[in-house]
Amino acid sequence: MKELKVDPIKNGTVIDHIPAGRVQRVLAILKPRATDVVMMGMNFSSKAMKKKDIIKIEGRELTQNEVNSIALIAPAAKVSIIRDFKVAQKSRVEIPKRIEGLVACPNPKCITNAEPMMTIFNLEDCSTRDLACQYCERVFTADEMTHI
Amino acid sequence: MKHLISMRDLSADKTLQLLKLAERLEKDPSQIDLSRRVMAAMFYEASTRTRMSFESAMKRLGGEVIGMVGTSGTSVEKGETLADTAKIMARYSDIIVMRHxxxxAARYVSEQVDIPVVNAGDGANQHPTQSLLDLYTILKSQGTLKGLKLALVGDLKYGRTVHSLAYALAPFKPTFYFVSPKSLRMPAHILSDLTQKGVSFKEKTTIENIIPEIDIMYVTRIQRERFPDREEYEKVKNAYIITAKLLTKAKDNMKVLHPLPRVNEITTDVDSTKYAYYFDQAENGVYMRQAILATLLGEAK
Structure with a gap:
C-alpha cells in the first residue's frame, strides 16, 4: 500500500504539484480563513518534478478563480476537490487572459505603483507566461511578479 | 478613435487618415472650426515644444486652452489623486492633453473620464503625437513612406522616440541603420519584433559610410539624466556629431531630423544646408496636432 505522508481529507481541496519551495507563496495567495484546517507538505518526491510541495485544505472547495490565481507561481499544479474522501473533480490551473488586482507591476515607474488603482495584466503568450501591463505596456515573465 | 494613448492602438488606416488630415490642415486650417471648444493641458512635468505646439494647434483652429504646467501651486501638491484632478479637468474642458x-498615466486617466485624452508623453513609455508628426515629416519631405532607408542615430537604448518611430514605420517596408555606441544599442526585444515583421536593419557604430545611402537621418540626443554612471556618459556623449562637412556625400533628398532640443549633436552649420529639416519637423507638430485634436473632438470631415 502506498504510504501516505499526509492524512487524507474528507471534504475539501488538494493542490498537488506545486514547485518545491513555493507552498508558502501559494498559501499567501489563497489566504486561508482562521478556522480552516490546512496541511502543508514540502519537498515530497515526485517523478515529474523530482521535488514538489502540496497543500490540503479541509472543508473548503476552491473556486476556479481562486485556483487560477495561483497559476502564475504554480503553473503545473493539479487541483482536486474531495468529497467524502473521494476525488469529485480534478482540474489544472490556467493563467487567466486578464489578471486584475492580483500582482504588482515590477516597473517602479508604472502609474499603478503611484496611484490608488488596480493593476491589470494581459497574458501575451501562454507558453512563455509573458504578461503585459495594461498601463506601462511593459512585458514581464510570471516569475518576476509579486502578488499583492 | 476615442483617445490617443499609444501607437500600439493605432491601425495603419487611422494613421493614414491622420496624415492626410494634417496635410489638408497645413494647406487650409479654416476648414475646421474648434471655437468654443476647450483643451485642458495637464502637464505634470516641463515641456516647451509639445505643450506650445498643442496650444498653437488648438488656438489656430479657433479653440481655447486652459491648464497647468508642473504641479506647483495646484491641488496635486495638496495630495489630490491623478484620477480626481482628471475628473475635475474633464468638467472644465472638452479634451485633455496630458504629460506625466x-x-x-494617460491610459489610466482615459479610463477615468468621459472626454478624449491625448497622451503627450508618459515617462519612457509612449509619445504618440511625436511619432505621428515624425511620420508626417518623413512623408512630407520624401513624398512617400514606402521603402525608405533611414539611419536612427544616438541613444537607441533609452530613446522612446526612436523606438516608436521604428514601430510606426515598420508597415512601410523600411531599411534601418541603427547607429549607436555599443552600450546604447536598440533593445533586443525591439530588434526581434522588427525581424518578425520582416523589417530589414543593420546595426552600426559609425555613421560616415552610410551617409550616401540614406533618405532620412534621425538624430537623437544622448541624455545625461538616463545614465546611472557619469563616467559612462562622458565616454559616449560626443559619439556622433553631425556637421555640414560630414553631409557632403549625402543624397539630394536626404533630410536630417531631430526631435529637439539638440545640444551639440548637430552643429549649427548644418542649419543652413538643404539637409536641415528639424525646424520644419517642429512646425509639422502643429499640423499633426491639429489633425489629432479635430479627429478626437469629432470635427474631422
Missing part, C-alpha cells in the same frame, strides 16, 4: 512622468 509615470508610465501608463
Amino acid at each position: 512622468p509615470m508610465e501608463g
Whole structure:
C-alpha cells in the first residue's frame, strides 16, 4: 500500500504539484480563513518534478478563480476537490487572459505603483507566461511578479 | 478613435487618415472650426515644444486652452489623486492633453473620464503625437513612406522616440541603420519584433559610410539624466556629431531630423544646408496636432 505522508481529507481541496519551495507563496495567495484546517507538505518526491510541495485544505472547495490565481507561481499544479474522501473533480490551473488586482507591476515607474488603482495584466503568450501591463505596456515573465 | 494613448492602438488606416488630415490642415486650417471648444493641458512635468505646439494647434483652429504646467501651486501638491484632478479637468474642458512622468498615466486617466485624452508623453513609455508628426515629416519631405532607408542615430537604448518611430514605420517596408555606441544599442526585444515583421536593419557604430545611402537621418540626443554612471556618459556623449562637412556625400533628398532640443549633436552649420529639416519637423507638430485634436473632438470631415 502506498504510504501516505499526509492524512487524507474528507471534504475539501488538494493542490498537488506545486514547485518545491513555493507552498508558502501559494498559501499567501489563497489566504486561508482562521478556522480552516490546512496541511502543508514540502519537498515530497515526485517523478515529474523530482521535488514538489502540496497543500490540503479541509472543508473548503476552491473556486476556479481562486485556483487560477495561483497559476502564475504554480503553473503545473493539479487541483482536486474531495468529497467524502473521494476525488469529485480534478482540474489544472490556467493563467487567466486578464489578471486584475492580483500582482504588482515590477516597473517602479508604472502609474499603478503611484496611484490608488488596480493593476491589470494581459497574458501575451501562454507558453512563455509573458504578461503585459495594461498601463506601462511593459512585458514581464510570471516569475518576476509579486502578488499583492 | 476615442483617445490617443499609444501607437500600439493605432491601425495603419487611422494613421493614414491622420496624415492626410494634417496635410489638408497645413494647406487650409479654416476648414475646421474648434471655437468654443476647450483643451485642458495637464502637464505634470516641463515641456516647451509639445505643450506650445498643442496650444498653437488648438488656438489656430479657433479653440481655447486652459491648464497647468508642473504641479506647483495646484491641488496635486495638496495630495489630490491623478484620477480626481482628471475628473475635475474633464468638467472644465472638452479634451485633455496630458504629460506625466509615470508610465501608463494617460491610459489610466482615459479610463477615468468621459472626454478624449491625448497622451503627450508618459515617462519612457509612449509619445504618440511625436511619432505621428515624425511620420508626417518623413512623408512630407520624401513624398512617400514606402521603402525608405533611414539611419536612427544616438541613444537607441533609452530613446522612446526612436523606438516608436521604428514601430510606426515598420508597415512601410523600411531599411534601418541603427547607429549607436555599443552600450546604447536598440533593445533586443525591439530588434526581434522588427525581424518578425520582416523589417530589414543593420546595426552600426559609425555613421560616415552610410551617409550616401540614406533618405532620412534621425538624430537623437544622448541624455545625461538616463545614465546611472557619469563616467559612462562622458565616454559616449560626443559619439556622433553631425556637421555640414560630414553631409557632403549625402543624397539630394536626404533630410536630417531631430526631435529637439539638440545640444551639440548637430552643429549649427548644418542649419543652413538643404539637409536641415528639424525646424520644419517642429512646425509639422502643429499640423499633426491639429489633425489629432479635430479627429478626437469629432470635427474631422
